[in-house]
Amino acid sequence: MAGTTLAQKVWQSRTVRPGVGDEDLLYIDMHLLHEVNTPQAFDALRAAGRTVRRPDLTVATEDHSTPTISVDRYDPVEGRRMQRTLLRDNCAEFGIPFHRLGGPGQGIYAVIAPELGLVHPGMTIVCCDSHTTTLGAFGALSFGIGTSQVEHVLATQTLPKRRPRDMRVTVTGTLPPGVTAKDMVLALIGRYGTTAGQGHVVEYRGEAIAALSMEARMTLCNMTVEMGSAAGIVAPDETTFAYLRSVLGGSPPAGEEAYWRGFFTDPDAVFDKELALDAGELRPYVSWGTNPGQSIPLDGRVPHPDDFGDPALRTAAERALSYMDLRPGTPMRDVPIDVVFLGSCTNGRIEDLRAAAEVLDGRRVADGVRMVIVPGSMRVRRQAVAEGLDEVFARAGADFRAAAGCSMCVSLGEDRLTPGTRSASSGNRNFEGRQGPGARTHLVSPPVAAARAVGGGGAAPGGRCAGGR
CATH class of the missing domain: 3.30.499.10 (Aconitase, domain 3)
Known part of the structure; x- marks a missing residue:
């Protein structure tokens, strides 16, 4: 019998009840909230007479529609002010930890969660935002959910979900100086397309991945969703554990790190799909079109629609060039x-x-x-x-x-x-x-x-x- 992938191990460890139709019922370790798309979920809770099951496993922050010029700057748009007011009131009513605009722990949910030590290997993490995939950098299964699912997690701390397939992306070699994880992922999407990861959890492996810092791994997993993927994930290693010790202020509780080390892909595990990339061949990348897959090296030229053999890609290129007001053949620089x-x-x-x-x-x-x-x-x-x-x-x-x-x-x-x-x-x-x-x-x-x-x-x-x- 074949071994188990990292994503499968996390999934299995968090399955409360398997096979509810074509979905498993997953336990959710951490639920992150922001001011957009969450008021409806709280209204539904109140209408049904429900409470938040685990407010201690829920954390909210203001980030999407917040002013940035000044913390005290008056926001003239009533809708944005209302979103923030509702989040503050809902968190106060249901006892949810909350990071208010300008507070010491406030920021974008996917940035503050690791900073606050809330993300550990083996966890399941959700937020009503597609870029929740960012947190898979820690060996966690982290993905975005919709508003109705926010209500379900708030009420039960569980989520019915169909298990994605497994995909391995192996990045060999060494990134040249000045080339970053952002260039790596733009090159990956540019080569394989915005649907390459559809229906899969993407595990990133190889010496180029192992050499990345935690912040660079977060960038990589963040944009995994731009491949259509359900989630991105990197196996925890010494880089992961060093980061966690730094944000936790020392060694984790006894036995915790040993538990984290149990999350890895078995050598004989089988993936449903595999892609490869040579980091040594990469250069700085830039997008020219209207999706991340329309990206080329910065020293390249704007492509011509006729460069694309696929009729759908050719049509998409024509529309993108028109919207972007670019002439084929123009050097991107x-x-x-x-x-x-x-x-x-x-x-x-x-x-x-x-x-x-x-x-x-x-x-x-x-x-x-x-x-x-x-x-x-x-x-x-x-x-x-x-x-x-x-x-x-x-x-x-x-x-x-x-x-x-x-x-x-x-x-x-x-x-x-x-x-x-x-x-x-x-x-x-x-x-x-x-x-x-x-x-x-x-x-x-x-x-x-x-x-x-x-x-x-x-x-x-x-x-x-x-x-x-």
């Missing part, structure tokens, strides 16, 4: 940028800010370009200030925001682009209108984002990142 956004649950951590600061140090954001840097959490912001990164950003002419949140990645708050504005974004999606109606988004890594801010129509001079001229 020559595409002018109006706004640079650094932040999001993909690239709003301290490591990302450090990478951008290294490129910006001693340089200035180009005339006519605006760079907005939004920390993924208030803890990230405090660390950036402690390291003097805020001064680097200020000298460069970048706008380093005072509050944490999703900001311009999803444009639900005050940070959004006007029609026709072109951005280089460290976010996770470049769909039509993602950063504002008519906005044009190019996905890049933090160092490339900083380089584009300095270069304007191209990368920064001096070669201080691999995307430089």
Whole structure:
């Protein structure tokens, strides 16, 4: 009999009741909440006379529609104010731990959960957000859920779910200098497409994965959902355990780390699908179209629709080029940028800010370009200030925001682009209108984002990142 994959081990350990129709009933270890899409779930609880089953295993934060220019800034949009008020009131009523805007633990849910030591190997974690896949970096099974499922988890601490298939992505070799986990995942999606992982949990393996920091692994798992995958996961190792000791303030409780070490894929486990990537061949990547699969190396040229043999891909390319207002054959480095956004649950951590600061140090954001840097959490912001990164950003002419949140990645708050504005974004999606109606988004890594801010129509001079001229 074949061995068991990491994802299967987590699934089996959390199955309360197998085979309810084609779904198993899973126990949920941690339920994360934010202000968008959750008020309806609490209303349904009240209407049914139910309570929250495990408020101690539920944590809420304000992140999606929050102001970032100032914690105290008045939000003129009543709907956004109401969302935050409802979350605060619901958490108070049901006894749920809550991180209010500007508080020491507040930030994007997928950024603060690891910082607070809430994510451990072997856990099941859910949130009403597709990028919950981020937390699979810790060897947890972490995925997004819908509003009706939020109510179910609040009421029962369980979730009926069909078990996904297993997929292995092996990344060999070593990433070249200046190439990041963001480039790795954009290259992966660009090569295999936005449906390559559909119906699967993707386990990332190989020496290139083992060499990644925890923050880089979170970036990788974050964008797993852009392949259509149910979740992304990385087996816990010494890098994982060192990170957990740091956020837990020392060694975990007796026996806990030994338990975590039990979550790995058996050598004889069989995967339903396998993909491979050579990290040594990668270069900085950038998206040219309107989904993450429409990505190419930064030193490449805008493709022509006729380059795509598949009629559906050719039609998609034609539409994307029209929306993005790009001419086939144009070097990507020559595409002018109006706004640079650094932040999001993909690239709003301290490591990302450090990478951008290294490129910006001693340089200035180009005339006519605006760079907005939004920390993924208030803890990230405090660390950036402690390291003097805020001064680097200020000298460069970048706008380093005072509050944490999703900001311009999803444009639900005050940070959004006007029609026709072109951005280089460290976010996770470049769909039509993602950063504002008519906005044009190019996905890049933090160092490339900083380089584009300095270069304007191209990368920064001096070669201080691999995307430089």
